[in-house]
Amino acid sequence: MTATLYDxxxxxxxxxxxxxxxxxxxxxxxxxxxxxxxxxxxxxxxEITVLYHQALAxxxxxxxxxxxxxxxxxxxxxxxxESLAPFEMTHRGFxxxxxLLHQSDERYRELFEDASDMVFFTDAVGRxxxxxxxxxxxxxxxxxxxxxxxxxxxxxEHAKSLxxxxxxxxxxxRSPHYEVEIVSRDGRRTPVEIxxxxxxxxxxxxxxxxIARDISERxxxxxxxxxxxxxxxxxxxxxxxxxxxxxxxxxxxVHLALEAVASEDPQRLGQKILPVRDVLFEIEEExxxxxxxxxxxxxxxxxxxPALQFLAEGVAxxxxxxxxxDSSFAGRLSPNIETTLYRVTQEALNNIHKHAHAHNVWILMxxxxxxxxxxxxxxxxxxxxxxxxxRGRSGLGLRGIGERLTAVGGEFAISSRPNEGTTLxxxxxxxxxxxxxxK
Numbered sequence: 001m002t003a004t005l006y007d008x009x010x011x012x013x014x015x016x017x018x019x020x021x022x023x024x025x026x027x028x029x030x031x032x033x034x035x036x037x038x039x040x041x042x043x044x045x046x047e048i049t050v051l052y053h054q055a056l057a058x059x060x061x062x063x064x065x066x067x068x069x070x071x072x073x074x075x076x077x078x079x080x081x082e083s084l085a086p087f088e089m090t091h092r093g094f095x096x097x098x099x100l101l102h103q104s105d106e107r108y109r110e111l112f113e114d115a116s117d118m119v120f121f122t123d124a125v126g127r128x129x130x131x132x133x134x135x136x137x138x139x140x141x142x143x144x145x146x147x148x149x150x151x152x153x154x155x156x157e158h159a160k161s162l163x164x165x166x167x168x169x170x171x172x173x174r175s176p177h178y179e180v181e182i183v184s185r186d187g188r189r190t191p192v193e194i195x196x197x198x199x200x201x202x203x204x205x206x207x208x209x210x211i212a213r214d215i216s217e218r219x220x221x222x223x224x225x226x227x228x229x230x231x232x233x234x235x236x237x238x239x240x241x242x243x244x245x246x247x248x249x250x251x252x253x254v255h256l257a258l259e260a261v262a263s264e265d266p267q268r269l270g271q272k273i274l275p276v277r278d279v280l281f282e283i284e285e286e287x288x289x290x291x292x293x294x295x296x297x298x299x300x301x302x303x304x305x306p307a308l309q310f311l312a313e314g315v316a317x318x319x320x321x322x323x324x325x326d327s328s329f330a331g332r333l334s335p336n337i338e339t340t341l342y343r344v345t346q347e348a349l350n351n352i353h354k355h356a357h358a359h360n361v362w363i364l365m366x367x368x369x370x371x372x373x374x375x376x377x378x379x380x381x382x383x384x385x386x387x388x389x390x391r392g393r394s395g396l397g398l399r400g401i402g403e404r405l406t407a408v409g410g411e412f413a414i415s416s417r418p419n420e421g422t423t424l425x426x427x428x429x430x431x432x433x434x435x436x437x438x439k
Contacts, residue, residue: 008034008037008038008041008043008051009051009054009055011030011034012034012051012052012054012055012083013054013055013058013059015027015030015031015034015055015079016031016052016055016056016058016059016076016079017055017058017059018030019031019075019076019078019079020059020072020075020076020079027079028078028079028082031079031080031082031083032082032083032085032086034051034083035048035082035083035084035085035086035087036086038051038083038086039086039087039090045084045087048083048084048087051083052076052079052080052083056072056073056076059072059076060072060073115132115134116134116214117134117211117212117213117214118131118132118134118135118138118139118192118211118212118213118214119131119132119134119135119209119210119211120132120135120209120210120211120212121199121207121208121209121210122149122150122207122208122210123206123207124205124206124207125149126149126150126151126162126166126208127147127148127149127150128141128147128148128149128150128153129147129207130143130147131143131147135212138182138184138190138192138212138214139153139182139184139185140184140185140186140188141153141185150162150166151163153182153183153184154180154181154182154183155180155181155182155183155189157181158178158180158181161178161179161180162178162180164178165178165194165196165208166208177193177194177195178193178194178195179191179192179193179194179215180192180194182212190214190216191214191215191216191219192212192213192214192215193212193213193215194210194211194212194213195210195211196208196209196210196211197209197210222406222407223407225403225406225407226336226407226408229339229403229404229407230336233295233339236294236295237294237295237300239294239295240290240291240294240295240297243287243290243291243294251280251283251284251287254280255277255280258273258276258277258280289314289318296310296311296342298310299338299339299342300335303331303332303333303338304327304329304332304333304337304338304341304342304365305327305329305330305365307338307342308325308327308341308342308345308363308365309325309327311342311345311346311349312325312349312363315349315353319353321349321352321353321358321359321360321361322359322360322361323349323360323361323362323363324360324361324362324363325363325365326362326363326364326365327363327364327365328365328366328367329365329366329367329371331367333367333371336407336408337371337408337428340404340405340407340408340410340428341365341371341373341426341428343404344373344401344404344405344412344426345363345373345375347400347401348375348401348424349361349375352375352377352379352422355379355382356377356379356380356381356421356422357379357380358377358378358379358380358421359378360377360378361375361376361377362374362375362376362377363375364376370427370428370429371410371426371427371428371429372425372426372427373425373426374423374424374425374426375423375424375426376421376422376423376424377421377422378421379421379422380418380419381416381417381418381419381420381421381422382416382418382422383416383417383418384414384415384416398412398414401426405426405428408428409428409429410426410427410428410429411426411427412424412425412426412427413425
């Protein structure tokens, strides 16, 4: 008999004898507690039966007749069953858990099999170990095949993104979303967004579990939005040139006509014409401003740095904001990127003027490993989650900013707190920036 059985044996004998002497519920509770303790100590049904047999034998030694023996045996059954109650409850719990696990496994299998996204698993070095039917359709490989590694089915130009994902997995970190192109067995390319997490056991990374979502439709929508933005920019350029050139020529003609009229009778007409000329000068100045804000020629001629300087000066003059510009990049980026940065900054300054009640704005633009533009103000700030959740991203002009940046592979983040100002951070990958000259 083990030490645990020895410890329980005397207690079991004493508790059964108390029960047989009329201990009632108190003795039954003792039986239950003894069964629970036996279960906790790792004893099984056989051991608890041995305890009961020994305790019953001890009780029968004090009986005087077969009739009394029968009464003791019959009465002791209730005590024995109560001591078995913890085992019964545990057994039922196991059954219920197994049923739930089976149901959960069935649901997981259904989700795995029927998911429209590719669900995949890899080993620690990135070789695919399994994937669902959606993954088989996407890659052209079947689970029964010798599956390739992830790097073998990802377009070569996206190898760095994949490497970053695997390095994060090897550090037991959940990776952010990555956009890559999967090259199927027959050479077909599909853009996907991959999210993944490491599979860790006992502190060791065994592999990666991931989901790859086909974003072909999203890419087509982005391309359509990009073409739309290009069309709008071309139209604004046309309108800006029309305002600047054609309206300017008309105003010049009016000036010449007024001078001709004034020359006929300078003394009588001169004083009446001067106020009209002043109004014409104001109109001319306003048209020039509108023309430049629609599409500044400085952006096309000299690039984003001078264009932001021109924008900052114009907004400062019109609104009274103190705008501090620090642009350490003197080269040229692709026209799409320069236009995007200009429009995003323009929208941010409009937001600050309308909502922030700020005195100062700081604009920092750098182009190192990526193009980075930070726009910060000292305004009243706001609760980002609350305001964006209530109004949506369109309420602050953020949807337009996001769509423009998405079209060029960029992203933005906004941070703010009440009475602590607001910061907008814009980032565009350097490979998307199309740098052309004069770094």
